[in-house]
Amino acid sequence: MTASKLTRLEALQAIATEYPSEPLVIALGTMVREMLLSTGRQENHLYVLDSMGLPPAIGLGVALSPAARHHDKVVTIEGDGGLLMGFSTLATIGLLKPEKLLLIVLDNGAYAATGMQRTAAPALDLRGVATACGIDAYDVATMDDLQAVLRGSRSVPGPTLLRVVIGPENRQAPYFLPDPVELTLSFQRYLAGPVAAA
Amino acid sequence: MDVFTRKPQAIIAAVPPITSELGVDAKAGVEERSQALIRGIEHIAPTHVLWLPSSTLKQVIEHVERRAGEGAYVSLPLTREEEGIGIAGGLTLGGAKPLLIVQDNGIGNALTALTTFAQPYHLPMLLIVSQRGGLNEYNSMIHTLCERVDDIVDASDLRFFKLDERVPTERWATTVAAAWEHAQMTHRPVLLLCNLLY
DSSP states (O other): OOOOOBOHHHHHHHHHHHSSSSOEEEOTTHHHHHHHHHHOOOTTEEEOOSOTTOHHHHHHHHHHSGGGGGOSOEEEEEEHHHHHHTTTHHHHHHHHOOTTEEEEEEEOSEETTTTOEEOSGGGSOHHHHHHHTTOEEEEEOSHHHHHHHHHHHTTSOSOEEEEEEBOSOOOOOOOOOOOHHHHHHHHHHHHHHHHHHO | OOTTTSOHHHHHHTSOOHHHHTTOOHHHHHHHHHHHHHHHHHHHOOSEEEEOOOSTTHHHHHHHHHHHHTTSSEEEEOSSHHHHHHHHHHHHHTTOOEEEEEEGGGHHHHHHHIIIIITTTTOOEEEEEEOOSSTTOOOTTSHHHHTTHHHHHHHTTOEEEEESTTSOGGGHHHHHHHHHHHHHHHTSEEEEEEOOOO
């Protein structure tokens, strides 16, 4: 009997637990909604409400910004379909080598938010692609391995890509439809730090 | 030697702008306008300059690379236009002031990112966009999109300003600075459509 796969919710909980106060850029759709189920709304989370394929580029920008100095890591959480849509950003990450960037790909081989249509990810060696781009890359499929790599990545200069194999389960979660300006202001205040807020 | 064995430069040189035959030095115009854009860029002092290759903005990009080598700012080659919007957005969130340099024949790639991320999240950024197509354009494939970019950008509810033969060259640098300020003041992306060719 094989162990059941990690769920998205379990993976997101593990990430949020390991990085409770670092910037987290979270991809649209199911990823955002299940993170909200897990942690509620957090000031250090940037919720990307659309713009599929863009979160790795957004995370890269934050990791290159002055605000990144205050944090061990800038964590970006993307799906396999989103990663493929902005695939060439792996080359840019490899070129720029942002030490703070931790890119986590939750890979279920499907586009969850639109009805679980299949992606091309099962045909690819995502870790191999990332490695070829000059990014330290890891594959994990268990909670123990996920927690170990999350913990280990904190003190290791990136860029790092962590591919997490997850199962097909999607949790029922309400839509999240705030005015995006609220999200910008909240995340900017958080990034600016307590000194700027005082 | 036929066209298939000639170097690309030789093919381009064989098709001079029509205005050259009438005594107008189009090359000098590109040079003069490039220098004006460079003066504008130096005035606004961005922290990061993100660019895609452009034959008409070649001198500007060479200048950016040289100045980045001197530590004036970070110069960052992109793989696609939408990636640039994502990275610039992340940089802006983290307190940096990015400038983008792209061609208008790639503006279609940027539209989704601009209209679903930079615009609704109120992220100021300036895009210097070289205009192709129209008078003095040598590439017959480029007119269909490029001659309609003004309309496309306008229909997308994105703010843009124009630099072309109707604007005296001595006003180009000040327009770059003013467009940059307009983006900061309105908390929105601003496109500066620049025609260096006619």
